[in-house]
Amino acid sequence: MQTTQKGQILVLALLMLMVLCGLMLSFFYVGQINYQAVRQRHALDAATYSAAVLQAQTLNYAAYMNRAYAGHQVAMAHLVTLASWAHFAATQAQRVQRANPPASLITMMFGPKHGMAYQSAVLAAQAAAPGLIDAQLKKLFQQHQGYSPLIFEPHSQAIYQDLPQQREQRLRSVLHDNYPELNLAQNSHLMQLEVLDDNWQQLLEWRAASSWQPWLHELVGHYDFLKPRNQTAKNAWVVQARCPHKRHELRRRGQTQLNTSGHWQAEDTVSFHALRANRWIGCYFREYAMGWAWVQSRGSEHKETEFETAPEDFSEQDFWRWVQEHTQWDIHEGSANGVAQAWARRDQISWTGQGLRPYLSLTEPLDSFRFKTRLALQEQAGAQVVHSQSEAKNSYVPPQARLDQRVGKPNLFQPYWQAALANSQWEQRLRLLKGEF
Numbered sequence: 001m002q003t004t005q006k007g008q009i010l011v012l013a014l015l016m017l018m019v020l021c022g023l024m025l026s027f028f029y030v031g032q033i034n035y036q037a038v039r040q041r042h043a044l045d046a047a048t049y050s051a052a053v054l055q056a057q058t059l060n061y062a063a064y065m066n067r068a069y070a071g072h073q074v075a076m077a078h079l080v081t082l083a084s085w086a087h088f089a090a091t092q093a094q095r096v097q098r099a100n101p102p103a104s105l106i107t108m109m110f111g112p113k114h115g116m117a118y119q120s121a122v123l124a125a126q127a128a129a130p131g132l133i134d135a136q137l138k139k140l141f142q143q144h145q146g147y148s149p150l151i152f153e154p155h156s157q158a159i160y161q162d163l164p165q166q167r168e169q170r171l172r173s174v175l176h177d178n179y180p181e182l183n184l185a186q187n188s189h190l191m192q193l194e195v196l197d198d199n200w201q202q203l204l205e206w207r208a209a210s211s212w213q214p215w216l217h218e219l220v221g222h223y224d225f226l227k228p229r230n231q232t233a234k235n236a237w238v239v240q241a242r243c244p245h246k247r248h249e250l251r252r253r254g255q256t257q258l259n260t261s262g263h264w265q266a267e268d269t270v271s272f273h274a275l276r277a278n279r280w281i282g283c284y285f286r287e288y289a290m291g292w293a294w295v296q297s298r299g300s301e302h303k304e305t306e307f308e309t310a311p312e313d314f315s316e317q318d319f320w321r322w323v324q325e326h327t328q329w330d331i332h333e334g335s336a337n338g339v340a341q342a343w344a345r346r347d348q349i350s351w352t353g354q355g356l357r358p359y360l361s362l363t364e365p366l367d368s369f370r371f372k373t374r375l376a377l378q379e380q381a382g383a384q385v386v387h388s389q390s391e392a393k394n395s396y397v398p399p400q401a402r403l404d405q406r407v408g409k410p411n412l413f414q415p416y417w418q419a420a421l422a423n424s425q426w427e428q429r430l431r432l433l434k435g436e437f
Helices: 008-098 103-110 112-127 130-145 147-178 209-220 319-326 338-346 424-436
Strands: 191-196 204-207 231-234 249-258 264-278 282-298 349-352 359-362 369-378 385-396 417-421
Touching: 008 112, 008 130, 008 147, 008 209, 008 249, 008 264, 008 282, 008 349, 008 359, 008 369, 008 385, 008 417, 103 112, 103 249, 103 264, 130 147, 130 349, 147 191, 147 359, 147 369, 209 249, 209 359, 264 338, 282 319, 282 338
Parallel strands: 282 349
Antiparallel strands: 191 369, 204 359, 231 249, 249 264, 264 282, 369 385, 385 417
């Protein structure tokens, strides 16, 4: 009797079909997880890069603010100097009108160029009232000072303290935009975001206000108007037989400087020093002040400094005798305008100043600004949680090489900060490879 075999292969086919379906479901599940992982990694990279761009923009903004602060300081130095020149013209005009000394004497001794410059002070004083000019310049000076309390100080403080929070907000905003279907703003439990290895506040520091001093001193040296204004003219003929090598002198002295307390001040003087001689002290210079001015900014805590004073005239006592009794001036070989300086301090103009302020700078030695991000995302309740990690950095990249071929150090005065994704492990391996080869 024969037994039929029909239908037995169907059982094997069903088993194979079940195995194939299981494999297909496994591949589908793995594919879905892989898709979620790739999508999440791209979203996290985009968010991390966007946060790094925000950080680079903040660093560049800090650089612009520091440069702007220095620019305001230079403008304030110009205003102080302009005020000094205006007051200098006014006092010089008074001496011209009193003919003490006469303009004709200055012309005869030192030439028409100096005589015309002396007489032109009258026209300068008539062109505008010195008091009005001083008020206008003082107003502009206060406006430049307003940059510090209104913008520089609060924004620098916000950069130092608030950037980590703003960076996290940027991260979350980009991630929310990449997963609109999850409505992460309301379903925050689906996402856990961490920022790791952040060295923001480790690489930033507050520099003392005095740190501005050397840089501002160098900076004002680029402006001719702020450079020392020192010139000495001498007449051509012999004046005294006792000292035939000496001549009458016309001394112009002036300077704009930043004092140790961080306030600008400017001084301008000019004096005619007539060479004289007597049997008691020999040859000496009798000073006739022709113009003077001293303008300074100072804080509310400023204490008055004692300065040497000089009488309005020397009709009651010989000039040389008064100098010996009341001062330490060198009227034999000195080069200063003692009387003019004393009168300048007597008639000084003082403006209220804030002084220099601390600023944000970089610590030394400097590495790039870096941070890592870690994201755990669950697309729906009960679904697989997918983890991703990313890293970014901010590097100082000048757009072109310096003319002196030197490599500029990273700083917060040049807005050359750029953002990029990073991988510190691979960078370390590359450095090791370069070291080996």
